[in-house]
Amino acid sequence: MKKSMVIGNWKMYKTVSETVAFIKELAPLVENSNAEVCLAVPFTSITAAVEAAKDTNIVIGAQNMNDASEGAFTGEIAAIMLKEIGAEFVLLGHSERRTLFHETDPYINRKVIKALEDDLTPVLCIGETAAEREENKTEEVLQRQLEECLSGVGEEPASKLVIAYEPVWAIGTGKTATPQMAEEAHAFIRKCLTKQFGKKIAQGLSILYGGSVKPDNMAALMQEKNIDGALVGGASLQVKNFSAIIQCC
């Protein structure tokens, strides 16, 4: 059976010392968890987080990377650099990167391919805006994002992907999709992945829900057939909330 997965996305929060303190407190609370417990920490915290998470079941990853191997790209970080310091996965296509940093689907596609080449698990984030949902364009948007962001990805590398459905209107707003709304989107995503990569691979991929997940809405989301876990922003910043979310798996 596929293991459920909970990823905390810390965004631009927590210094190195705060990171270490958090992981030391979290580790004993989640050591018997049924879920894979993952933290996407700031670049500056990755080395310390990997060290603090050694001998625990917490997996450390990054929140972004560049699509090139190296080059004159001031301020950017390559997949191979992340891999070398122990990051195991990378968030790609988060809506904050799309809206604030103008990342496009073709650019995200190049990052997905690079991450797979350099053996980092890409966690591809997709989702519709409020306006797109109101115009009944949710499925059209999800299908386009999946086709464009995963273009040229072969079946074998595709089996290493994680997909996060994050309706933009639910991120950091306190508005969660109802379990039924999320399940409809997840089932549609699984259908698109089946078309792209075949049934066996699509069934094996984890599709996480993200958007104002809290301890009190996680259990209901996890009842749904196609929801395999969560990508958690705000509620991943406190050990108490994050561990309570993990306990729901």
Ligand code: PEP
């Ligand atoms: C996110 O940043 O991916 C996210 C889902 O944030 P929040 O849980 O705060 O809505």
